[in-house]
Amino acid sequence: MPRCNVCYRHCEIREGETGFCGVRGVKNAGNGDPHNSSVCRDELTVYPINYGKITSIALDPIEKKPLSRFMPGSRILSVGSYGCNLRCPFCQNYEISWSDEAYEYGRESRYLSPEDLAELALEYKREGNVGVAFTYNEPLIGYEYVRDTAKLVHENGMVNVLVSNGMASQEVLQELIPYIDAMNIDLKGFTDNYYRDILGGDRQMVMEFIAEAVKHCHIELTTLIIPGENDSAEEIKELSHWISELTDAAGNGIGQDVPLHISRFFPRFHMTDRDATDVDLVYELADVARKNLNYVYTGNC
Numbered sequence: 001m002p003r004c005n006v007c008y009r010h011c012e013i014r015e016g017e018t019g020f021c022g023v024r025g026v027k028n029a030g031n032g033d034p035h036n037s038s039v040c041r042d043e044l045t046v047y048p049i050n051y052g053k054i055t056s057i058a059l060d061p062i063e064k065k066p067l068s069r070f071m072p073g074s075r076i077l078s079v080g081s082y083g084c085n086l087r088c089p090f091c092q093n094y095e096i097s098w099s100d101e102a103y104e105y106g107r108e109s110r111y112l113s114p115e116d117l118a119e120l121a122l123e124y125k126r127e128g129n130v131g132v133a134f135t136y137n138e139p140l141i142g143y144e145y146v147r148d149t150a151k152l153v154h155e156n157g158m159v160n161v162l163v164s165n166g167m168a169s170q171e172v173l174q175e176l177i178p179y180i181d182a183m184n185i186d187l188k189g190f191t192d193n194y195y196r197d198i199l200g201g202d203r204q205m206v207m208e209f210i211a212e213a214v215k216h217c218h219i220e221l222t223t224l225i226i227p228g229e230n231d232s233a234e235e236i237k238e239l240s241h242w243i244s245e246l247t248d249a250a251g252n253g254i255g256q257d258v259p260l261h262i263s264r265f266f267p268r269f270h271m272t273d274r275d276a277t278d279v280d281l282v283y284e285l286a287d288v289a290r291k292n293l294n295y296v297y298t299g300n301c
């Protein structure tokens, strides 16, 4: 049975089904027709069934990604599809990220080919657009669309931004690195338990993704502070210390200059059993992080 190697789950996927994320299915590698009955199973290959299916599109200020130190003051055409390989119970975009088909939560998708999207980005240039941001749902589970589109966006002299949970393999990262100019990656907490038990993720894979990505393009990180889960000063101290030790491709220390966004949680979706994060606590934790990092921002306060 074909196995997906995009993330740590390594889902085995049957014909007509998808992996955990609801996005990666299988098709025949030869002719692309998953219904071809003459095809033997060995020829099946894993692909993203959400390729080009856009559920959300908006021309956003780049600070909203959030990116505070990459082309400040500009706007970026932001697009999302559906599906995610995490299951954060407080997800703001659950209508699309927890859906295995875009319409499940009442959102319909429209198809935009890589050529269509690159062209649209160019059209919006006169309104201050600088490129395309792949965001809203998890773009890495459909990385082929990101890669194919980002290549064309670069050819048009525009930039590409990835907003991601960073939970993907090094192979996926290497496919995208030539075309991505900036990323905001979630580093959602700094314990394995939190990633595994609350989010359904793998902290180690995210850390390896960040450590490699920072060697190749502009990186900013985001930590959402959830009361009772990842809100201790000790955890933010460890998290910010780890960031501060990141290096560039030549081994030079650049971690202290990696921006960190510390954000306030609001109860929503499946996590309504607690109050919003205390604003003072967000400021206190930002101060803790500032002992290790030069650029710490607070969000949603």
Ligand code: SF4
Pocket: 004, 005, 006, 007, 008, 009, 010, 011, 018, 019, 020, 021, 022, 023, 024, 085, 141
């Ligand atoms: S990307 Fe999706 S299908 Fe692939 S291993 Fe991860 S959850 Fe499974």
